Amino acid sequence: GPVDRARPGSKHHILVDGQGFPLAVSPTGGNRKDVTRLMPLLAKIPSVPGFVGRPRRRPDVLLGDRGCGHDKYRRLVRAQGIKPVIARRGVPHGSGLVVHRRVVERTIAWFHGFRRLRIRWERRDDIHEAFLGIATCLITHRHVQRLCQDL
Template structure:
């Protein structure tokens, strides 16, 4: 099955989260394209990296502008965030989330059209770029993702990433939203932040400058490989930050859903 075809399992989880459009009786206009077909168009863009205006309408996705508007509206309604929480809760109920540790890191992508949340990248000759900041559990499942300018220091997003972890349900007791320990490379080597992580009840395992990066670095590197396997995320083409963030959150949902599929 093509990766942009929405499976029944994913659609059953997503459909109840989509906002309902008000029906117009006096001037109904053209019938709106079904949400599932539009989602297939969005996934086609995410997987292939094609520009919106070149989206092949003969595949039944509708126009690129229709898909763009739905992506924008669903992101504003918090659909992707709620879907991610639903998927994390199912993984947690199956004891497939490793709360004993989490791993953080960032990755730079070039931003050809600039826009908000971009900046001169110190690793790309000062060209405009953005950073994807990611935190995963011990298995590499995305817990939260943030978008900043390419010139933002990694350590400044350490606490915002921890705050962005949603309350994960699925087990008896209170929802969980913090791991036991946190692993990071030398870019996060600041004692002030270590102390702030400890104050949250999390043991920091952050590499010191002049030492090796750390034992679990491969976990986050594999997660970034999964994330950037979606071609639309390898280069930031969107001028608007919220559209690129929508793609990021949707990609995290798809990666998390793959983890659920592996249980079957």
């Protein structure tokens, strides 16, 4: 049905690592083009300390769906030193990104496990973004706890 004019719709753009841990999250209005969020989202990835050397600030590879398949964005991603592996428009599904897509869908389901994010009640973007940040912390905490139990 039509979107409730009193409450802005939102989309959640989420970058995850190979395990599905959220690295960066950003809400946008439901009517914005998704791909415009790609570069700001990459810029939000926090530095990740490795074993030796400087903390890493970017992934080696970015997997994406057709939504970010525009050549302009491939070039921008490459310019950051990241290899884009993005499904091309017009290429049939089943080209190998399905397994990775499942990891992302699972992370989105974790976020939507929080009712405040699944159904947006806040009119103010800053409050909604704060709830996204809290959810990111809780999701990460739960899964780090689970990893520690497995050791």
